[in-house]
Amino acid sequence: MRSNKRMLRATVLIGLISLVVSACGTSGSDTTTAAPAATTSTAAPAGGTSSTTSGPTETTIPAGPIKIGILNPTTGGFTVFGEKSNAGIRLYFDSIDNTVAGREVELVFADTAGDPQQALEQARRLVDQEDVDAIIGLVNSAAALAIKDFADQNEVPLIIAVGSAAAITLPENASSWVNRVSVASGMEEGPLGWYAATTLGYDSAATMVWDFISGNERAAVFAEAFTAAGGTITNEERPPPRATEYGPFLAALEPDTTDSMYTFVVGPGSIAFFQQMEDFGISGKIVPLGSGFVTAGILDVLGNTALGLIQAGQYTPSIDTAANAAFVEAYSAATGQEAGVYASQGYLAAEAVALAIDSLNGDTSDRAAITSAVRSLSFESHAGPISFDENGQAIRNIYMTRVVESGDGVVQEIIDVIEGVNQGWTGDL
Secondary structure, eight states: OHHHHHHHHHHHHHHHHHHHHHOOSSSSOOOOOOSSSOEEEOOSSOOOOOEEEETTEEEEOOSSOEEEEEEEOOSSTTHHHHHHHHHHHHHHHHHTTTEETTEEEEEEEEEOTTOHHHHHHHHHHHHHTSOOSEEEEEOSHHHHHHHHHHHHHHTOOEEEEEOOOGGGGSTTTOOTTEEESSOOTTTTHHHHHHHHHHTSOOOEEEEEEOSSHHHHHHHHHHHHHHHHTTOEEEEEEOOOTTOOOOHHHHHTOOTTTOOEEEEEOOHHHHHHHHHHHHHTTOTTTSEEEEEGGGGTTTHHHHGGGGTTOEEEESOOTTOOSHHHHHHHHHHHHHHSSOOOHHHHHHHHHHHHHHHHHHHTTTOOSOHHHHHHHHHTOEEEETTEEEEEOTTSBEEEEEEEEEEEEETTEEEEEEEEEEEEEOTTOOTTO
């Protein structure tokens, strides 16, 4: 079994290098066909039927391909994030020739549109009609919460690539059928609040987040960690979800009494937010702090408006390892785009399910064994070491970065790494 894992990881590295050279995978774009109807990505050599012996018991491997349902938004307001996650998923499976333990991998894509009800409908179709062996994806917390319960009730392995609602992996609510490779809400903010007060030396902070599940969870954890480390929260501003007008909320801030501000806004909302910080004369007076998602996919668009932003994230393209360099180059070659957190998370979810099934010698007949195998994983990835706690929550490195000028643009410069962050992290508090 260990030999199988080593061979799979070696295949991944060789595959990534090959992808850089040949730019195979998706052809210049990470766009997936919009659903609700699913599209099927048919992979390389078919696995057929085989058998393997584990100890004294012979196991018959199911005939046909391993079928993985990919459940991400490819229409609606979360489209860009779902497409990047899908591109990361494709990239990983392309890097191993769409084969795990000698069996073909078939990816079946479905669109949530970022809507919990549509996510449920598509999950039912993936399980009942497509007969998938596992589901990966989600992107937004509302859909992740809905599919978490569906997976639990229907006993189907679910690997959440992105979807940070804390409740999914809390002990009182966790499911043996659900594992999450991304951080839970607060896993970035706890270290960030502590670091801002103890290392960066900020005495006061405002919180400015969209008024929804993830935003409120994240702001609460930041505030708790920041105040426990000696800081003071001066304002708690809550613009509506997806807001692009922040004037009234920014006007409430007092630069004389507030030296930093935690924010959680993304996409177009983040672009508008940083521009309006400049317009209101706040840039350079109040230091912005945020999750890695604040600049995900748009750092080049934000440009100089994001200079000085301090972020705590589970991934940055600036990670200086050979594995990450290979991932960044392969993703760029396959899509023509810069790698970011959504692509990284899609890739990691695909890697986790592939390693788990490989550890079972390709046997997907026992779905419970797949979820247990995912939860038992401990592996080195392009984003650092990945392991899981007893509730299925990944334990991750959190990278502290600062947005700085570099050449013709801006980049995230790593200023520190907080290792082995778990859900409920308290560090030195």
